[in-house]
Amino acid sequence: MPTIQSILDIGVTQASTHERVTDLARLHGPMVFATAYRILGNPQQAEDVQQEVYLKLLKRRSQKFWDEVDNWPALLRVMTQNHALDVLRRERRRTHESVELTTTESPDVDVLRVQRAQQLRRALARLSQKDALVFGLRHFEQMSYKEIAKQLGVTQNKIGVVLHRVHNKLRNWLTPEKGDRHD
């Protein structure tokens, strides 16, 4: 049974967790939104993902977790892309892969560019979560192999292998003459 002191400590930890998360939101909130937006291309969905990321952090009560993070921007990018890729996947399942993903672009923008962006997002939704994450961190967030490897707990060589594999798949899926065919 917890002691009164340990119960009161929970309150103290919660208060400081909230302060930390609020500080992180002030500091990196715009970056998190931009990361989600680049993956999703939809401001409402990006807002939802941004909030989910920080609400998830509020639940991290372990002091060990907070002590061990040494690169918040990198970790937040990974968390954000994971959430955003989940949304892409749900969207793909919901639309049975046949309907164009939603876009809020006005009609006067380059239609071809919007279509290609949709194709790219659809292709990302077809990749495994980890492959899509590695691709997104490298190409959407411009993170180095070293940073990605550290955040995902793998070697830099492994990142190279994954990117090579992803590249081959995307080349097949995105090349016009091969069409947006499925595996």
Added chain:
Amino acid sequence: MTNEHTEELGVLSDFVDAVVDQPRQSQIEQAQHKLMARLATASKRQTLTWWPKMSLASAAAAAVAMFAMIGFWPGEQQLALASVVEKLNHITSFRAVTTTQQGEQTLTQVTSDFRAPGQVRIELADSLSMILDLPSATLLAINHNAKQYRLSDIGEPGGFQLETQESFRFLEQLKQIETGADTVLARQLVNGKWSVGFVVNIQGNAMTLWAEELTGLPVALEVISNLGEQQTLQVKAQYEFEVSFPDDHFSLEPPLGYTSD
């Protein structure tokens, strides 16, 4: 990894850069505003959520320790929404300052004074005043800039309809808060008063009502409406109760020197 592959990755990177949009600054700011508001609400609720996870004995022991520390005992002063609504039944006068905001921009601020039975005075922008006497269905509208007034029978055709009159019965609307299904938020300072928040339902709309711990009376009411893409409207009403108004504050006599339009 081959040189060819490195080159191809570069091409792919260029492709991503070319087709993927960056968010606009306004979108980032809007999202940031909503995020901070969401976190503020989440923290208030979260401070209450750890209680049910404890055993009954440890929760009771913690309650004894914590309430002893802050000097009061639960049950005697813990504020319930039902008692807030009940207190409103005894109110004879109050003032509401309602501010409407979209993003950081203040759209309107309206001061409404109320005195039983059914006397209302509203100060609008542009030096306009409206004095409404609901029992006699009379409206005195005053334009202070033009020094003009209009006295109307709001029961007559072309005057206010009954529904419109009802919208001025603010106190009655507050009394229609549905109690029982409300969510209690942690106490915080609102308008300089220690208050308890309740997420309430008024005529089907979810709002946050803050009530002062000491008096049990409402301090503020907050409503946030999503108007569509990137548009959020926030309405906040701040209340003062049992306000002493001057005798002529609700008078239907036009001010001296003003002419009828």
